[in-house]
Amino acid sequence: MAIIKVVVLGETECGKTSFTRRWTTGTFPDPEHLRTTVGASFDT
DSSP, X not given: OOOOOOOOOOSXXXXXXXXXHXXXXXXXXXXXXOOOOOSOOOOO
């Protein structure tokens, strides 16, 4: 399997975390427990 590194940039609360979680795990984060990400988020 190839290793792919991606940087996702965008405005606050535009869905970057939801996009990367969906891409890496196949599910969306639970909206009730989702917080605005500050700084950086790493998904593997």
